[in-house]
Amino acid sequence: MRKLGIAERPLIIASPSAWRQLEAIWSETFAAAHLDTHHLVFGGECSFPEIERCKQEALRTRAGVIIGAGGGKALDTARAVASELNLPVVSCPTVAASDAPCSALSVVYTPEGVFDRCLFYKRNPDLVLVDSRLIAQAPVRYLIAGMGDALATWFEADTVQRAHKLNPVGGGSTRAALAIARCCYDTLLADGRAAVAAARHGVLIPALERIIEANVLLSGLGFESGGLAVAHAVHNGLTVIPETHACLHGEKVAFGTLVQLVLEGRSLAEIQEVMAFCAAVGLPLTLQALGISSLSPDQAQAVAMRAVAPVESSHNEPFAVEWRAVQDAILAADALGQEFLGQAGGHPPIAWSAGKVGQA
Numbered sequence: 001m002r003k004l005g006i007a008e009r010p011l012i013i014a015s016p017s018a019w020r021q022l023e024a025i026w027s028e029t030f031a032a033a034h035l036d037t038h039h040l041v042f043g044g045e046c047s048f049p050e051i052e053r054c055k056q057e058a059l060r061t062r063a064g065v066i067i068g069a070g071g072g073k074a075l076d077t078a079r080a081v082a083s084e085l086n087l088p089v090v091s092c093p094t095v096a097a098s099d100a101p102c103s104a105l106s107v108v109y110t111p112e113g114v115f116d117r118c119l120f121y122k123r124n125p126d127l128v129l130v131d132s133r134l135i136a137q138a139p140v141r142y143l144i145a146g147m148g149d150a151l152a153t154w155f156e157a158d159t160v161q162r163a164h165k166l167n168p169v170g171g172g173s174t175r176a177a178l179a180i181a182r183c184c185y186d187t188l189l190a191d192g193r194a195a196v197a198a199a200r201h202g203v204l205i206p207a208l209e210r211i212i213e214a215n216v217l218l219s220g221l222g223f224e225s226g227g228l229a230v231a232h233a234v235h236n237g238l239t240v241i242p243e244t245h246a247c248l249h250g251e252k253v254a255f256g257t258l259v260q261l262v263l264e265g266r267s268l269a270e271i272q273e274v275m276a277f278c279a280a281v282g283l284p285l286t287l288q289a290l291g292i293s294s295l296s297p298d299q300a301q302a303v304a305m306r307a308v309a310p311v312e313s314s315h316n317e318p319f320a321v322e323w324r325a326v327q328d329a330i331l332a333a334d335a336l337g338q339e340f341l342g343q344a345g346g347h348p349p350i351a352w353s354a355g356k357v358g359q360a
Contacts, residue, residue: 008062008063008064008065009035009036009037009038009061009062009063009064009065010030010035010037010038010063010064010065010066010067010090011037011038011039011040011054011057011058011061011063011065011066011067011081012026012037012038012039012040012067012069013039013040013042013054013066013067013068013069013074013077013078013081014039014040014041014042014067014068014069014070014074015041015042015044015069015070015071015074015094016041016042017070017094018069018070018074018092018094019039019041019069021094021134022069022092022094026039038057038061038063040054040057042054042070042073042074042077044073045073045109045111045113046073046074046076046077046080046106046107046108046109047108047109047110047111047116048108048116049111050077050111051077051080051081051084051108054077054078054081055081055084055085058081058085058087059085063085063087064087064088065082065087065088065089065090065126066078066079066081066082066085066087066088066089066090067089067090067092068089068090068091068092069092069093069094070092070093070094070095071093071094071095071097071098071100071142072093072097072098072100072101072107072249073100073107073109075091075092075093075100075101076100076105076106076107076108077106078091079091079103079104079105079106079121079125080106080108080119083119083121083122088126089125089126090125090126090127090128090129091125091127091128091129092129092130093128093130093135093216094131094134094135094138095135095138095139095142095143095146096130096135096138096142096143096146096211096212096215096216097142097143097145097146097149097215097248097249097250098145098146098149098215098219098249098250099146099149099150099153099215099216099217099219099220099222099223100220101125101128101130101216101220102124102125102128102216102217102220102221103124103220103223103224104120104121104122104123104124104125104169104224105118105119105120105121105168105224106118106119106121107249109239112245113239113242113245114239114240115235115236115239115240115306117311118168120168120169128216128217130212130216132204132208132209132212133204135212136198136199136202136203136204136208137202138199140196140199140200141248142248143195143196143199143208143211143212143215144196144250144251144281144282144283145248145249145250145251145283146211146215146216146219146250147188147192147195147211147214147215147250147254147281147283148248148250148251148252148253148254148257148278148283148284149215149219149249149250149253149254150184150185150188150214150215150218150219150250151185151188151250151253151254151257151274151277151278151283152223152228152231152232152253152254152256152257152260153181153184153185153218153219153222153223153226154181154182154184154185154222155185155229155231155257155260155261156181156223156226156227156228156229156230156231156232156260156313156316157173157177157178157181157222157223157225157226157227158178158181158226159227159229159230159260159264159316159317159318160173160226160227160228160229160316161173161177161178161226161227162318163316163317163318164318165227165315165316166227167223167224167225167226167227167228168223168224168227168228168313169224171225173225173226173227174225176225177221177222177225177226178226180218180221180222180225180226181218181222181223181226183214183218184214184218184219184222187210187211187213187214187218188211188214188277189273189277190207190210191207191208191210191211191214192211192277192280192281193280193281194207194208195207195208195210195211195212196281196282227313227316228313228316229260229313229314229316229317230256230259230260230263230264230307230313230314230317230321230326230329231253231256231257231259231260232253232256232313233256233307233308233312233313233314233326234252234255234256234259234260234303234307234314234326234330235249235252235253235256236306236307236312237302237303237304237305237306237307237326238252238255238256238290238303239252239306240299240302240303240306241292241295241299241302241303243290243291243292243293244290244291244292246291247284247290247291250283251283251284251289251290252290254278254283254284255284255285255286255287255289255290255333255337257274258271258274258275258278258285258333258336258337259326259329259330259333260329261274261333262329262332262333262336263317263321263325263326263329264317271336272340275336275337275340276340279340279341279344284337285337285338285340285341286334286337286338286341287330287334289337295330295331295334300327300330300331301323301327303326303327303330304323304324304326304327304330305323307323307326308321308322308323308326314326
């Protein structure tokens with residue numbers, strides 16, 4: 001903190017689990033640095049009411065820096081507060097469930113968990129502090145979800161580059177961005193299964209270190225510099241279905257990636273490579289795995305129409321995208337997933353159930 005030139009009191013916005021894990025360490029280290037800290041337990045949803053609540057606490061405590069600790073939504077909230085108050089922000093992820101820690105944006109939801117909008121900031125976090133051993137000991141479902149989020153990075157960046165569209169911060173893609181995005185995908189394929197096996201036992205091995213880097217850093221750099229497309233737009237659309245609220249961001253993005261590949265008319269071999277990876281690590285291949293036992297025509301239309309809203313990243317495809325095509329791609333991706341699992345002799349070893357998960 002002091003190396004950053006920050007000598008004022010921090011406000012720590014931490015999820016309950018992050019606070020339990022790190023309270024003793026924080027008490028010792030901040031006391032040794034003679035820094036007076038305050039902490040606020042994150043409410044669970046990155047929504048405008050929650051952002052305002054945390055902002056008021058920062059003002060009340062006269063915070064000089066905001067520290068976010070926990071999962072992506074806690075970190076997104078911390079960045080939003082820091083941006084509104086023009087304060088430095090530090091990201092301390094305790095799970096590798098998304099690429100949120102490094103990004104210069106926040107995904108904001110309604111208090112009920114429906115996607116609202118993205119907020120974009122002028123700069124990335126001042127510091128991202130990752131304890132790999134802490135992440136190795138977190139529930140494996142979060143690591144797997146992070147791979148689902150990272151899975152979209154290459155395909156979306158490739159699409160945006162081919163379409164000559166802009167990345168989320170309004171710039172053009174670069175060869176470096178594409179190289180990072182491709183490295184992210186290659187790392188998932190090479191190390192994903194070994195990383196999951198290690199995380200199930202809470203042990204840290206090089207493969208898991210590389211997956212943490214892919215989930216947090218490579219995916220973060222890849223999507224911000226490369227761009228987003230249909231995969232994340234489908235995630236946003238799926239949030240209109242209440243049954244999906246128990247699923248993590250990356251789980252819905254993984255299915256959205258399959259939808260994007262189908263919509264773009266990618267080869268069956270390419271789609272099957274992605275499905276094989278998802279099945280191997282425990283990512284959802286079907287709507288049922290997302291908690292949707294039966295998608296009604298009205299629900300399918302609602303998801304698709306949200307995915308093609310005017311501000312959505314679905315319009316970064318190199319062709320016009322309309323809701324009927326997205327709806328058909330969702331249903332086709334679901335059918336392909338069911339067929340793949342049937343040919344594989346049943347369901348893959350799922351690392352989670354579509355029930356309520358504790359706040360990371």
